[in-house]
Amino acid sequence: EKWIEVDLGQQVLRAYQGTQVVLTAAISSGKETTPTETGRYRLRAKYVSQHLVGPGYSLPDVPYVMYYDAPFALHAAYWHDDFGQAVSHGCINLRLEDARWLFDWSAPTVPEDATRAVATAAEPGTWVLIHR
Numbered sequence: 001e002k003w004i005e006v007d008l009g010q011q012v013l014r015a016y017q018g019t020q021v022v023l024t025a026a027i028s029s030g031k032e033t034t035p036t037e038t039g040r041y042r043l044r045a046k047y048v049s050q051h052l053v054g055p056g057y058s059l060p061d062v063p064y065v066m067y068y069d070a071p072f073a074l075h076a077a078y079w080h081d082d083f084g085q086a087v088s089h090g091c092i093n094l095r096l097e098d099a100r101w102l103f104d105w106s107a108p109t110v111p112e113d114a115t116r117a118v119a120t121a122a123e124p125g126t127w128v129l130i131h132r
Helices: 096-105
Strands: 002-007 012-017 020-028 039-042 045-054 057-069 072-076 092-094 116-118 127-131
Touching: 012 096, 020 096, 039 057, 057 096, 072 096, 092 096
Parallel strands: 002 127, 072 092
Antiparallel strands: 002 012, 012 020, 020 092, 039 127, 045 057, 045 116, 057 072
């Protein structure tokens, strides 16, 4: 089974196929004032691109948004290059190429002619385990 591990202490994400690591990527998780919550989740919805808005930010066309616990998601970050440091508003930021790979690899699958997908009983989202 595919699953994703996010290690907040190391600021790294690992994607697994069973017990084999198939991707290791530096991340930027939530800073001290807006921390990333730990827990076990499933990816619930994926968007090729979205405008993300929250307290103190408005980011148009954020690529490869993968929600696991709304409003929190894994997604690409084009506005910084601080991977390996906790600088986000609670989401898990990835380099563009890592986010694209993870988006294409994980479930639910976004059809080629679509811009989003939602997890279903037939295709539940990939597990995401976030820990310190």
